[in-house]
Amino acid sequence: MHLQNVRVLGPTGLSLPTTVEINAAGAVERDASGLILSPGWLDLHAHLRDPGFPQKETLQSGATSAAFGGFTHVVAMANTRPVTDRPAPLRALMARAVDLPIRVSFVAAVTMGLEGRTLTDAAALRRAGAVxxxxxxxxxxxKATLRRAxxxxxxxxxxxxxxxxxxxxxxxPESEAAAVEEALEALQxxxxxxxxxxxxxxxAGVDLIRTGKRHALRVTAEATPHHLALTAADVxxxxxxxxxxxxxxxxxxxxALREALAEGVIDAIATDHAPHDADAKAAGANGFHGFETALAVVMDLGLDDRVLYRACVERPREIIGQSIDDEWILIDPTAEWIVDGGSFKSRGKNTPFAGRRVRGRIVMTTCRSQIVMERVMQHA
Ligand SMILES: [Zn+2]
Structure with missing residues (x-):
């Protein structure tokens, strides 16, 4: 596909309008004036609830939602039912992921059943595909288990x-500081x-990580769009x-999170997409839908374009050793819309941004050289 008059987000920021050819089957020329082309974003932290909680999300609904949010690659956490703590179920998940619209990678548990005692077989899980x-x-x-892990x-x-x-x-806050401190000691x-x-x-967490990085510890960190955008007062x-x-x-x-993101002390933005069915959420379950609001929330932070690229495209891939492979998103940075959980592709409609007017929307997502999502935009 030839995209004309498009600005491209890369390591050095945003380019001037240019013509770009991207590998996407079945498409032709397109005037992309006013739009931004970026390699698809990678979300290091998502709960796809599969297996075990289809009322909250499935691989398919989660991957579709991610594509609409501008993520061409997401990393699914292991706290499913059963927990992803053995190679065989992980291999089954990997096999199912092949047919999804975007790339899904899997994290495996550190300890059996997430119980903090018996380590999983890291080498076998790695061979089965864990990132x-x-x-x-x-x-x-x-502490001892953390060091062994x-x-x-x-x-x-x-x-x-x-x-x-x-x-x-x-x-x-003191619980986070204590855990970060203990983990950095173990890392040392x-x-x-x-x-x-x-x-x-x-x-406090940011300060500890900054100090660890200054001492050349191999530590990286992520922050979520909601922690970057909101405070306790907002909810x-x-x-x-x-x-x-x-x-x-x-x-x-x-x-502190915003400063750390600009500095690079926080490496990546990750959603912690945590969909819930309405009953569970009303009963107090923790977590927010993340995928479909992330882009607008992040763009509203007013980050330097180089920071945006680093936090959403580059560092997430470096952290889990993945590369960009023909995966693109086309962003309309000026499109305004009102957040309505009911419109999400995700089964999780639980968003703290409901009713807010936001700016920035995904127009098209391609993955594995296919257009996997395209939204007809109303231009004023
Ligand atoms: Zn967590």
Missing amino acids: ALSDDGRHLMD LRAAAEAGMPLLIHAQIERLGNG AVPGARLHIQHVSTR LALGPHGRVNPPLRSVDDRD
């Missing part, structure tokens, strides 16, 4: 991703290991619909 290990949703490993992941050639909260301390003791901190939400009125873990924090914490 990383994480007990996300839980964090029950003691880092060593096992490193030997298998994978990063260890952690949901940094000491469970017995709850989910307050295991040469060659790579540690990735999921959904960092506090200034007070939402009651159970405002519940998420880590919770939304103070203005100071949010500002």
Whole structure:
């Protein structure tokens, strides 16, 4: 497909309008004046709820939703039912993922059943296709187990991703700081290991990661669009619909995340897409739909274009060792729309952004050289 007059997002920022040929079957010339072409975004942190919770999401509904959100590659967490802690079910998931509209990679559990005690077989899970290990949703490993997990992941050639909260301390800011500190200590003791901190939400967490990076520790970190955009005050009125873990924090914490993202202390933006059925959400389940609001929320942060590329395209792939492969998104940066969970392709309609007027929308997504999503835009 020839795209004319399109600006391209790359490592050095946004290009001037130019003509680009992309590999996408069945399409021809297209005037893309005013639009931005970017390699598809990679989401390091998604809950696709499959197997086990089809009322919340499936591989198919999640992948379709991701395509509409501008993600051509998402990484699914292991806290499904059963937990992805053995090679055979992982291989079954990998086989099903081949037919999805976008690329889905899988994280396997660090410990059996996410219980924090017995390590999974990292090498076998790696051979079955896992891109990383994480007990996300839980964090029950003691220091010794954490060190052994880092060593096992490193030997298998994978990063260890952690949901940094000491469970017995709850989910307050001090719990995140304690978990990050403990994990960095463990990392120091295991040469060659790579540690990735999921959904960092506090200034204290950011400061510890910054110090670790200054000491050349191999630590990376992600922040979610909702922690970058919102604070506790924004969801007070939402009651159970405002519940998420880590919770939304103070203005100071949010500002620390934004600064850290600009600096590169926070490497990546990851959604922590956590769909729930309406009953579960009303009953207080933690988590927000992430895929279909991410682009508009992130674009509203006013990031430098180079930071946007680094956080949404480049660093997520580097962290899990993946490359860009004929996957593109076409963005209309000026399109305004009102967030309505009912319109999501995802089965999870639970969004803290409901009713907000936002700017920035995906016009087209291609993956594996196919157009997998195209939206007819109303231009003023
Ligand atoms: Zn988590």
